[in-house]
Amino acid sequence: MSNTARQQQLHDIIKEKLRPHVRQIDAEGQYPLGYLQALGEAGLYDADGSEPGRSIRDRVRLIEMTAQTCLTSAFNIWCHLAAVTYVGTSDNERLKQEVLPGLLDGRLRGGTGLSNPMKYYAGLDQLYLKAEPDGEGGYRLQGTLPMVSNLGEDHWFAAVAETADHERIVFFLPCTAQGLHRTERVGYLGLNGSATYACVFNQVEAGEQWVLSQDADSWIRQVRSIFILYQIPLGLGLVNACIETMRKSAAIQGGCSQYLAVQPEHLEEALIQLRERTYMLAVSPSLSASWSEVLKLRLQTVHLTLQAAQAAMLFQGSAGYQQNSGPARRLREAYFYANLTPSVRHLEKLNRLLSNQDQGNVTIGQ
């Protein structure tokens, strides 16, 4: 399918399956299942191998276009595509044959419980899951992951657990695994439609068939750039939506908003630059080597997103201060984006360490 046809198809699905439900997703915590399934049925999660890097670029665009309309749904897609990447790049042929096709065509959905390992590798936290070998190539898992999104009955997700010998293993397991207890978490400022659960592992039998990698330390280096690259379009789409709001409300009170410090053209200029760098990285053959650039870009996108969400609110005035207004939702979405691992403080730490490392001062353990 041509690039233009693919974009038109996405545009139509957003219009028909997402836009009418945004209010319920945000205000009532409705999970956007119909939209997520429709994308899979249309083949929009699938990799198009016709040009190198094209599949990553198309997925970045899918997340960006969705985030322009609804960050919750775009975040669910991010979770799903992270999971698709984990399985697609693993050596586990069984998962590739039995689970990956369902993830790609929309029958199954995927999540990623990697916040805790990401924080562990940055020296911010300990690992929450323990793995005990079962003597048959598998493990028994014990512990709790406090928040994992995009979960449900037809869903799988990735998790990292550590053995008593300090080996770290990555698993990809179904939500129906015996001994896994999920409790839905709602009551957040936003993103309540993201199907987020606390996951308690009570002696979960994770057989060899669910092992993505026996060496999580190396595996994480392979996937971390793409994990974070796919987060950047969440912010790009959100900024674009804020700019649109500002332009639409520019004439209020005789155009008085022109005196505000942040104007749509300032945001647009910054957005164009961030977007260009993001799409260049997406088609880059050396994406996994671009770790520091991906981190920098993600941090700059967070700052622009927070600035844009505030500017849109100020442009709209009291109409924006209504509970269900677009600017109010985007402000809540922007704060989620700043707290999503790697959170803004986590990113500031990594950027500082990496710039010190460039000067030869510090070695970070990842």
Ligand SMILES: Cc1cc2nc3c(=O)[nH]c(=O)nc-3n(C[C@H](O)[C@H](O)[C@H](O)COP(=O)(O)OP(=O)(O)OC[C@H]3O[C@@H](n4cnc5c(N)ncnc54)[C@H](O)[C@@H]3O)c2cc1C
């Ligand atoms: C809606 C939503 C969806 C998420 N989805 C995922 C996901 O799919 N996968 C994933 O791995 N992570 C997910 N997360 C986690 C997220 O990515 C970040 O890790 C998290 O928001 C970062 O929080 P933090 O920096 O405060 O660190 P945290 O490690 O969460 O918290 C730091 C400290 O605060 C304490 N703390 C945390 N919450 C509370 C509380 N409610 N009350 C009191 N103390 C508390 C903790 O014990 C810890 O000591 C999700 C978070 C949210 C809000």
